[in-house]
Amino acid sequence: xxxxxxxxxxxxxxxxxxxxxxxxxxxxxxxxxxxxxxxxxxxxxxxxxxxxxxxxxxxxxxxxxxxxxxxxxxxxxxxxxxxxxxxxxxxxxxxxxxxxxxxxxxxxxxxxxxxxxxxxxxxxxxxxxxxxxxxxxxxxxxxxxxxxxxxxxxxxxxxxxxxxxxxxxxxxxxxxxxxxxxxxxxxxxxxxxxxxxxxxxxxxxxxxxxxxxxxxxxxxxxxxxxxxxxxxxxxxxxxxxxxxxxxxxxxxxxxxxxxxxxxxxxxxxxxxxxxxxxxxxxxxxxxxxxxxxxxxxxxxxxxxxxxxxxxxxxxxxxxxxxxxxxxxxxxxxxxxxxxxxxxxxxxxxxxxxxxxxxxxxxxxxxxxxxxxxxxxxxxxxxxxxxxxxxxxxxxxxxxxxxxxxxxxxxxxxxxxxxxxxxxxxxxxxxxxxxxxxxxxxxxxxxxxxxxxxxxxxxxxxxxxxxxxxxxxxxxxxxxxxxxxxxxxxxxxxxxxxxxxxxxxxxxxxxxxxxxxxxxxxxxxxxxxxxxxxxxxxxxxxxxxxxxxxxxxxxxxxxxxxxxxxxxxxxxxxxxxxxxxxxxxxxxxxxxxxxxxxxxxxxxxxxxxxxxxxxxxxxxxxxxxxxxxxxxxxxxxxxxxxxxxxxxxxxxxxxxxxxxxxxxxxxxxxxxxxxxxxxxxxxxxxxxxxxxxxxxxxxxxxxxxxxxxxxxxxxxxxxxxxxxxxxxxxxxxxxxxxxxxxxxxxxxxxxxxxxxxxxxxxxx
Amino acid sequence: xxxxxxxxxxxxxxxxxxxxxxxxxxxxxxxxxxxxxxxxxxxxxxxxxxxxxxxxxxxxxxxxxxxxxxxxxxxxxxxxxxxxxxxxxxxxxxxxxxxxxxxxxxxxxxxxxxxxxxxxxxxxxxxxxxxxxxxxxxxxxxxxxxxx
Numbered sequence: 001x002x003x004x005x006x007x008x009x010x011x012x013x014x015x016x017x018x019x020x021x022x023x024x025x026x027x028x029x030x031x032x033x034x035x036x037x038x039x040x041x042x043x044x045x046x047x048x049x050x051x052x053x054x055x056x057x058x059x060x061x062x063x064x065x066x067x068x069x070x071x072x073x074x075x076x077x078x079x080x081x082x083x084x085x086x087x088x089x090x091x092x093x094x095x096x097x098x099x100x101x102x103x104x105x106x107x108x109x110x111x112x113x114x115x116x117x118x119x120x121x122x123x124x125x126x127x128x129x130x131x132x133x134x135x136x137x138x139x140x141x142x143x144x145x146x147x148x149x150x151x152x153x154x155x156x157x158x159x160x161x162x163x164x165x166x167x168x169x170x171x172x173x174x175x176x177x178x179x180x181x182x183x184x185x186x187x188x189x190x191x192x193x194x195x196x197x198x199x200x201x202x203x204x205x206x207x208x209x210x211x212x213x214x215x216x217x218x219x220x221x222x223x224x225x226x227x228x229x230x231x232x233x234x235x236x237x238x239x240x241x242x243x244x245x246x247x248x249x250x251x252x253x254x255x256x257x258x259x260x261x262x263x264x265x266x267x268x269x270x271x272x273x274x275x276x277x278x279x280x281x282x283x284x285x286x287x288x289x290x291x292x293x294x295x296x297x298x299x300x301x302x303x304x305x306x307x308x309x310x311x312x313x314x315x316x317x318x319x320x321x322x323x324x325x326x327x328x329x330x331x332x333x334x335x336x337x338x339x340x341x342x343x344x345x346x347x348x349x350x351x352x353x354x355x356x357x358x359x360x361x362x363x364x365x366x367x368x369x370x371x372x373x374x375x376x377x378x379x380x381x382x383x384x385x386x387x388x389x390x391x392x393x394x395x396x397x398x399x400x401x402x403x404x405x406x407x408x409x410x411x412x413x414x415x416x417x418x419x420x421x422x423x424x425x426x427x428x429x430x431x432x433x434x435x436x437x438x439x440x441x442x443x444x445x446x447x448x449x450x451x452x453x454x455x456x457x458x459x460x461x462x463x464x465x466x467x468x469x470x471x472x473x474x475x476x477x478x479x480x481x482x483x484x485x486x487x488x489x490x491x492x493x494x495x496x497x498x499x500x501x502x503x504x505x506x507x508x509x510x511x512x513x514x515x516x517x518x519x520x521x522x523x524x525x526x527x528x529x530x531x532x533x534x535x536x537x538x539x540x541x542x543x544x545x546x547x548x549x550x551x552x553x554x555x556x557x558x559x560x561x562x563x564x565x566x567x568x569x570x571x572x573x574x575x576x577x578x579x580x581x582x583x584x585x586x587x588x589x590x591x592x593x594x595x596x597x598x599x600x601x602x603x604x605x606x607x608x609x610x611x612x613x614x615x616x617x618x619x620x621x622x623x624x625x626x627x628x629x630x631x632x633x634x635x636x637x638x639x640x641x642x643x644x645x646x647x648x649x650x651x652x653x654x655x656x657x658x659x660x661x662x663x664x665x666x667x668x669x670x671x672x673x674x675x676x677x678x679x680x681x682x683x684x685x686x687x688x689x690x691x692x693x694x695x696x697x698x699x700x701x702x703x704x705x706x707x708x709x710x711x712x713x714x715x716x717x718x719x720x721x722x723x724x725x726x727x728x729x730x731x732x733x734x735x736x737x738x739x740x741x742x743x744x745x746x747x748x749x750x751x752x753x754x755x756x757x758x759x760x761x762x763x
Numbered sequence: 764x765x766x767x768x769x770x771x772x773x774x775x776x777x778x779x780x781x782x783x784x785x786x787x788x789x790x791x792x793x794x795x796x797x798x799x800x801x802x803x804x805x806x807x808x809x810x811x812x813x814x815x816x817x818x819x820x821x822x823x824x825x826x827x828x829x830x831x832x833x834x835x836x837x838x839x840x841x842x843x844x845x846x847x848x849x850x851x852x853x854x855x856x857x858x859x860x861x862x863x864x865x866x867x868x869x870x871x872x873x874x875x876x877x878x879x880x881x882x883x884x885x886x887x888x889x890x891x892x893x894x895x896x897x898x899x900x901x902x903x904x905x906x907x908x909x910x911x
Contacts, residue, residue: 070900075837105834212857219853221813235904239865244906246897247863249841253890254856256845259818297841333835475813480806493803499816500801504783504790505826508842510835519781523833 033277041279045118071245075295078112085113094125135361138330144362146405148172148372151379157191161425164195189222202514221476225261233285236276263300269308302368304339335511337368374450431482593647597735605663621696635743644668653703847887874898
């Protein structure tokens with residue numbers, strides 16, 4: 001029992017309020033499956049071949065092979081390299097994975113001779129940094145890409161079409177949808193296909209459903225790929241998942257026979273979640289899954305935790321293990337959609353950190369489902385990144401110049417595409433007599449962040465539409481005709497072009513995507529990274545594209561803003577030059593030295609206080625404190641310290657205030673060293689008009705020989721640099737641009753037109 | 764598997780892949796029409812139908828060869844099984860898949876009969892072998908137990 005009298009550190013209370021406090025951390029417990037790598041139950045690598053037949057695999061004799069061992073033994077190994085590969089020291093092979101002088105093909109070839117335990121041992125030698133680097137070398141396609149989830153809570157096809165267009169514009173090459181209500185798959189698939197072609201050509205579409213229904217929707221031509229063929233690392237989990245390696249291999253070939261791109265799903269912790277972990281480590285079990293997938297002949301995998309990512313992330317070394325899984329997939333020459341599709345943590349810091357190794361290395365699909373829609377609309381559950389955090393992702397791409405597959409889209413472009421997607425989808429529904437929306441309903445979808453804000457189709461109506469689509473055996477040809485009949489010719493032609501790709505089968509090759517109407521895969525765009533300047537290098541145009549953000553600020557923006565403010569505020573005050581400033585003779589005099597841009601090109605502080613009010617407040621404060629104000633314009637410097645010291649040396653009292661146009665202020669005294677002031681107020685964004693008044697008051701009191709309490713500007717830990725430094729640097733550059741080194745300080749006459757300001761200043 | 768898995772990108776692949784760009788004239792639809800016929804105009808005129816937009820066994824074997832040449836023998840083998848399954852109707856494909864799931868069939872003999880059927884009816888040798896291999900493995904591991 002905790003002692004209720006014992007002291008309790010207050011910081012824990014603060015920590016308990018943070019997002020991280022929702023996350024749980026599991027104690028390492030290999031016997032119960034909580035172990036990222038190197039469980040005592042993991043086998044030592046071994047491979048015994050007799051007369052071309054594998055008779056022992058990772059310590060298990062042939063007679064005891066489980067289904068997974070057996071499938072791997074039959075289909076995985078390249079026996080021409082197995083002896084060589086197994087004999088290589090694992091640490092030596094790990095070094096080759098990060099050595100740019102070892103080309104990918106040689107490593108991939110040898111990996112087909114390594115057992116799951118051997119592969120797990122190899123990647124076990126790599127640090128997180130090395131894993132990320134190995135990934136940049138081993139991933140199969142040169143050009144990284146990204147996949148979006150597009151779903152909504154109502155299965156509303158019109159919103160789905162608008163959101164698919166949005167996702168396609170942001171750059172996603174694959175769109176995965178699924179349903180809230182199982183029978184709504186067809187309209188979801190149609191909506192994603194129609195929305196995507198409004199934005200551009202070539203987005204691959206998937207509708208994740210029960211296998212038979214998924215296949216039927218694909219056969220109707222609405223979708224082009226599948227990725228939900230789950231495989232597991234233990235026999236128990238596999239059977240519990242209602243499949244075997246053979247049933248999944250059969251299904252993989254079945255999808256190929258219908259021209260569908262396919263990838264499997266695996267990921268650590270799935271065995272733990274299902275209760276069949278055998279006490280083995282997550283990494284070793286995933287190595288088995290990866291070998292199995294290569295053996296089945298599927299072109300790719302989505303792995304890296306997937307639904308198990310939160311559980312893997314709960315153990316020590318969990319984040320490392322998730323990355324290691326993806327490196328295993330890349331080494332096995334599989335297209336890798338590298339997880340990052342499940343919110344593994346409530347902590348935004350952990351989310352941002354988790355994505356970085358993937359952004360640095362690039363992967364075939366950074367997220368096997370980036371939640372491009374509102375979190376609550378995600379029928380797969382919230383993803384690692386979601387619509388809410390999409391701009392954070394863009395900021396990461398931008399600042400590290402890494403390829404995450406996405407780019408900023410201007411609002412006008414976005415709204416135009418959404419509007420067209422809505423019109424196209426409603427046209428299809430009307431032409432096929434499936435449903436109708438009025439103008440207000442369409443508009444609700446246009447501007448909606450998510451389905452909470454839409455007044456569109458409801459689940460019951462959508463279910464009726466789906467029954468009709470199924471019963472009438474509608475195919476993509478019916479959708480093409482409907483689009484063409486209503487003038488959506490480009491969209492209709494793009495749907496036909498997508499269907500043509502199926503006939504060629506080009507996107508069945510490893511890691512295929514479609515860019516500008518062309519199939520790009522590991523065959524015709526292989527990753528051949530071998531050091532700086534090789535592999536994927538962004539074009540200057542791409543660098544520019546990923547460098548765009550909303551709310552970018554330039555000097556012109558600031559000048560235009562200041563110019564507008566200046567015009568508005570000219571009615572409040574006037575500053576009139578009265579010739580060179582000379583030392584005064586009133587011992588109560590406090591000189592205010594304003595910077596060269598103050599009230600000239602700059603008109604408000606970074607805290608938003610208009611400069612006429614700043615000056616009125618300073619003057620009022622000086623009078624309140626018993627001083628006599630005098631305002632001079634300093635031309636030869638814009639530096640706060642020297643503004644203050646110049647002012648102080650002109651004042652008979654020896655006390656002056658220096659203030660820049662952006663609001664940074666100092667109280668200075670003539671006999672002090674330049675940077676040894678009386679009071680400095682460097683956090684201009686936080687200084688209010690009342691503070692300026694207090695600053696004036698204190699300056700006067702110093703002038704009268706008193707020792708006032710320094711003015712404290714309350715600070716609550718805001719990231720002032722992030723919020724204000726762009727503006728601050730630009731404003732300061734404007735002011736330094738006005739410096740005239742040879743010009744003397746100038747006495748100013750200040751006139752306030754507003755009676756309140758005038759009274760304040762006069763008091 | 765004994766094929767060497769050299770993962771080079773032979774220049775010869777540039778001449779053949781992507782097939783739709785490099786040798787579109789080689790591609791036929793399931794109804795025997797050339798790829799060039801698959802246009803919006805023909806769809807709207809009713810000259811081509813949804814049935815034309817499928818892949819053929821020949822098309823899959825061509826992609827299997829490309830996979831093999833790119834150093835991906837496993838993928839090539841999968842595509843060859845796929846080529847065999849083009850001729851198998853959807854219902855049969857889904858029925859065999861169902862049979863291969865745990866506990867759906869109750870003896871190796873049942874699965875072997877299925878294998879024999881796809882071999883004799885569709886000439887699907889690689890697919891038949893896969894099913895026969897499953898039969899043996901399921902028997903040894905007791906996968907024929909009851910599920911529902």
